[in-house]
Amino acid sequence: MAKRMLSEFESYDLLKQYGVPVPDHIIVKTAAEAARAAEKIGFPVVMKIHSPQIVHKSDAGGVMVSIGSAQAAQEAFDKIVGNAKAYNPEAEIRGVIVEQQAAPGLELIIGGKTDPAFGKVLTFGMGGTLVELMRDVTLRILPVTEEAIREMIREIHGYPMIKGYRGAKPRDEETLVQVMWAVNRFFAENTNVVEFDINPVRLYESGACIVDARIFIDDEAVEKTVKERPFVPIEYFTPRSIAVIGASSEPKKMGYAVMHNLLHFPGQLYPVNNKRPEVQGLKAYPSILDIPNPVDMAVITVPAKHVPSVIEECGQKGVSMAVIITAGFKEMGEGGKALEDRVLEIAKGYGTRIVGPNCLGLIVPPKGIDTTYVHESPKPGNIAFISQSGAIINTVVDWSIAQDIGFSAVISVGNQADLNFIDYLRFVERDPKTKGIILYIEEVQDGKTFMKVVSEVAKTKPVVAIKSGSSQKGQQAASSHTGSLSGSYDVYMEAFRESGVIPVHTLTGTFQVAEMLALPKGYPRGKRAVVITNAGGFAVLSSDYAERYGIDLITLPPKVLKELNDLLPEFWNKNNPIDLLGDANEKRFDQVFSVLAKHQDCWDIAFVVGFPNLVIGSDQLANQIIRFSERTENMIVGTLLGGGSMERGRKILKENGIPIFDELDFTFRVMGRILWQRFR
Numbered sequence: 001m002a003k004r005m006l007s008e009f010e011s012y013d014l015l016k017q018y019g020v021p022v023p024d025h026i027i028v029k030t031a032a033e034a035a036r037a038a039e040k041i042g043f044p045v046v047m048k049i050h051s052p053q054i055v056h057k058s059d060a061g062g063v064m065v066s067i068g069s070a071q072a073a074q075e076a077f078d079k080i081v082g083n084a085k086a087y088n089p090e091a092e093i094r095g096v097i098v099e100q101q102a103a104p105g106l107e108l109i110i111g112g113k114t115d116p117a118f119g120k121v122l123t124f125g126m127g128g129t130l131v132e133l134m135r136d137v138t139l140r141i142l143p144v145t146e147e148a149i150r151e152m153i154r155e156i157h158g159y160p161m162i163k164g165y166r167g168a169k170p171r172d173e174e175t176l177v178q179v180m181w182a183v184n185r186f187f188a189e190n191t192n193v194v195e196f197d198i199n200p201v202r203l204y205e206s207g208a209c210i211v212d213a214r215i216f217i218d219d220e221a222v223e224k225t226v227k228e229r230p231f232v233p234i235e236y237f238t239p240r241s242i243a244v245i246g247a248s249s250e251p252k253k254m255g256y257a258v259m260h261n262l263l264h265f266p267g268q269l270y271p272v273n274n275k276r277p278e279v280q281g282l283k284a285y286p287s288i289l290d291i292p293n294p295v296d297m298a299v300i301t302v303p304a305k306h307v308p309s310v311i312e313e314c315g316q317k318g319v320s321m322a323v324i325i326t327a328g329f330k331e332m333g334e335g336g337k338a339l340e341d342r343v344l345e346i347a348k349g350y351g352t353r354i355v356g357p358n359c360l361g362l363i364v365p366p367k368g369i370d371t372t373y374v375h376e377s378p379k380p381g382n383i384a385f386i387s388q389s390g391a392i393i394n395t396v397v398d399w400s401i402a403q404d405i406g407f408s409a410v411i412s413v414g415n416q417a418d419l420n421f422i423d424y425l426r427f428v429e430r431d432p433k434t435k436g437i438i439l440y441i442e443e444v445q446d447g448k449t450f451m452k453v454v455s456e457v458a459k460t461k462p463v464v465a466i467k468s469g470s471s472q473k474g475q476q477a478a479s480s481h482t483g484s485l486s487g488s489y490d491v492y493m494e495a496f497r498e499s500g501v502i503p504v505h506t507l508t509g510t511f512q513v514a515e516m517l518a519l520p521k522g523y524p525r526g527k528r529a530v531v532i533t534n535a536g537g538f539a540v541l542s543s544d545y546a547e548r549y550g551i552d553l554i555t556l557p558p559k560v561l562k563e564l565n566d567l568l569p570e571f572w573n574k575n576n577p578i579d580l581l582g583d584a585n586e587k588r589f590d591q592v593f594s595v596l597a598k599h600q601d602c603w604d605i606a607f608v609v610g611f612p613n614l615v616i617g618s619d620q621l622a623n624q625i626i627r628f629s630e631r632t633e634n635m636i637v638g639t640l641l642g643g644g645s646m647e648r649g650r651k652i653l654k655e656n657g658i659p660i661f662d663e664l665d666f667t668f669r670v671m672g673r674i675l676w677q678r679f680r
């Protein structure tokens with residue numbers, strides 16, 4: 001067993017070297033020694049069991065506090081040892097720790113764990129015995145800066161307790177920063193420290209002291225680092241000739257559907273089938289080697305056991321990319337893994353790159369490429385969708401057709417034996433057609449490299465992600481008890497936040513966010529928002545949603561108020577949301593929009609909310625919104641609520657590249673996700 005726990009006193013000694021304040025302590029083996037140690041340290045003392053098998057000492061009756069005399073220390077020794085033996089007769093009792101009793105203080109927790117994808121993570125939160133109950137924790141992925149530590153302290157819900165709540169004196173935040181910094185250095189500099197928790201850290205009006213520490217060591221631990229991956233040439237994704245190996249004429253077969261979807265491919269298409277001279281109207285070849293012309297891409301649907309020999313032939317033929325749709329590899333366990341490794345080995349020898357296996361492959365609608373068996377190929381557009389689930393691709397593509405959403409690329413990553421999320425991100429980053437990127441992620445293989453690459457990509461194109469596994473159940477297996485009050489999902493969320501990725505919880509939501517950011521104005525410049533509506537009810541709901549999704553509605557500056565007063569009926573609400581009232585006509589909208597455009601430095605986002613009424617038609621309102629958007633650099637977001645009568649307005653806005661919603665909650669929720677990413 002490589003992983004072991006250090007005892008409390010070993011932990012203290014280690015942390016002390018980094019300048020973490022720890023109580024004075026002495027290990028004793030007898031009651032008489034306990035009495036002498038207690039006198040030496042000074043009363044009162046705390047005494048605790050020292051046993052490698054007892055992780056939670058209080059649970060074992062192994063902690064006694066406020067011991068005030070030598071006599072009491074002797075008795076405590078026997079009591080603690082007795083309790084520990086009763087709790088776990090197998091436990092090896094190495095002695096008892098006698099330690100200085102720290103004054104009561106605000107109890108906090110500092111923890112660390114090693115995430116399987118992203119490596120070391122520092123956690124911080126409200127500590128003490130209620131820590132599991134409160135779950136008020138935050139985290140950062142290492143390396144961590146001092147500024148990040150300051151942010152962590154300020155972002156827990158319990159922060160007011162540190163800052164001084166309701167007349168209480170503030171706690172020593174600066175010392176806390178220094179302690180966390182020291183702990184962070186200790187964690188970062190010791191590769192073999194894989195997990196720890198310091199609970200509690202007691203924070204005082206002046207100073208701090210830790211009164212417990214558990215550190216787990218794994219001498220075989222290896223540090224996670226960023227790995228360089230050379231770019232896959234973009235032409236690999238846009239072949240001029242494609243061979244379908246396993247192409248079939250029988251409609252129920254995978255090789256049929258794949259071939260069928262490729263019939264529209266404008267380049268050369270070659271079915272390979274060793275039993276038929278012709279497949280779906282095209283001349284078929286017994287093997288890829290029989291094709292007289294060069295082949296750029298091979299799509300493989302033959303049974304798994306034949307894939308190694310097929311890949312061998314692809315290599316000989318000089319195929320640059322092989323899309324292996326066939327399943328039955330790593331996902332099937334040991335045997336499948338061995339087969340996958342063999343395929344990879346052969347491909348490497350020829351420099352052939354592999355998509356999959358166990359995937360749907362690629363769809364590049366602008367190039368007429370569709371290697372999948374989706375029911376109907378999606379339309380060309382500007383969204384790239386990269387997914388770890390084939391079923392989700394089928395669903396999204398089917399849905400996109402009715403929604404009139406188009407794609408620059410759809411990629412099913414499969415087992416990611418060779419090409420993985422990172423390579424696909426690099427492709428869509430450089431693909432000129434792609435304006436927005438959506439990822440469906442179950443897990444990433446190499447979190448550090450993923451973060452580096454995705455943060456570069458997100459600088460030029462919006463990246464939106466939906467990550468499965470947020471439920472407690474979904475995570476149970478992965479999380480261990482100590483130091484990891486945050487599960488792996490939280491680590492992903494933090495990785496996304498740090499690298500510019502926008503996490504969204506629903507598939508439709510991912511498209512709403514990506515499509516909005518793919519529009520010409522892209523991201524909002526800031527988070528200060530105004531709402532303009534002609535409906536009192538929606539003004540109130542807008543405030544509610546704005547608050548719920550973390551969007552700041554600004555207080556209108558006096559100069560703006562004054563100008564609006566001159567325009568609007570006397571009894572207007574003089575507030576943000578700006579309620580133009582139900583009788584607002586085109587002219588009133590136009591005038592108010594002019595005032596806001598003139599004062600565009602006061603705000604960053606304007607939400608315009610319209611509803612069906614007789615004074616202003618949805619097309620008239622839409623045209624006013626377009627004019628407004630033309631008059632400002634700021635972001636204008638339309639929400640036209642209602643049924644068919646508002647459809648015209650929505651269509652006009654969509655055609656003019658203005659974000660448009662038909663459900664008010666979505667408007668604010670989508671913006672809330674974007675602002676969380678940019679301005680949290």
Ligand code: ADP
Nearest residue numbers: 023046055056057058063099100101102211212
């Ligand atoms: P456990 O293994 O159960 O977490 P701890 O060492 O954290 O054991 O002790 C349990 C509790 O006893 C602590 O949460 C703290 O409230 C109190 N305690 C422990 N050590 C000290 C100390 N040196 N000074 C003051 N209180 C202490």
Ligand code: MG
Nearest residue numbers: 199200212213
């Ligand atoms: Mg403890």
